[in-house]
Amino acid sequence: MKADFKIHCIALCKNEADVVGVCLQEAIKWADFIYVYDGGSTDGTWESVKKLNHSGIIPWKQDAKVFREGLRAEVFNEFRHQSSNGDWWLQLNVDEFYVGNPKAFFSRVPRGEDLVWGIMAEYVLTEKDVGGIDFSLPFERVMPLLRHYYVAWSEPRAFRYRDGLIWNEDWAWPRHAGTIAKERIIYKHYPCRSPKQLQARWKARRENRERGFEGWKEDTEGWRQTIKNSKEFLFDDGVRPLKIDESVLPRHLEAAYVRFAKQILHGCGIWP
Secondary structure, eight states, rough: OOOOOOOOEEEEESSTTTTTHHHHHTTTTOOSSEEEEOOOOSSSSHHHHTTOOOEEEEEEEEEOOOOOOHHHHHHHHHHGGGOOOOEEEEOOTTEEESSSSSSHHHTSSSSTTTTEEEEEEEEEBHHHHHHHHOOTTTTTHHHGGGGGGEEEEEEEEEEEOOOOOOTTTTTTOOOOOOOSSSSOOOEEEESOHHHHHHHHHHHHHHHHHHTTOOOOOOOOOSSGGGOOOOSSSSEEEEEOOOOOGGGGGGGOOOOOHHHHHHHHHHTSSOOO
């Protein structure tokens, strides 16, 4: 299919100065716009974003309100005027890196399949990493040294834009976003990048829970409790594709009758 669409990324971030620049510079190679919403960083994350000085990377605003998934709706409603029917809107967390070229991926998603799920490969810190990596190095040099991962999660990640879509700030995704695509996009997640960063991560999440956010139930307080046994995880040799067993992932496709009903409702215009 012809790639006659743009990709709009919504990037929420807070206190991720070590990785934000690497992520955004990598993503802008295939994204047309990246809208950045900073949740009140105090470690230089927001300043790092503004220093990138790229026309496609838009530091929208900094607001320390309690995190919720619906914050992305604020970004969408602010910038949807830059979008055309057929464009893709993608969730981009700044500690994630999409595998391959998302532009090529979306170009082969059939019309009528408008909501794409992702498959997350989550990278962990192991005893080998702690004993062998110099974490004082910039993250772009540390990242290829983090090789151990697991694949156990899948969730919505992108939708195809239509003018009639409505995204309320109380919702994690637009209402009636579309029939789910059969193929899922793959991304690498690096929530554990160094012992120092882990401490800051747990602190930020604990503060959000104390302020009312009901997600992020990790009880881990010390980084040493998060170090994993390398023998229990898959190994990324940097050459072969990631090993993905879709049978262990959450089901992403609707039942056949639900897909049929969605196609009818979207096709006749009852739903956008």
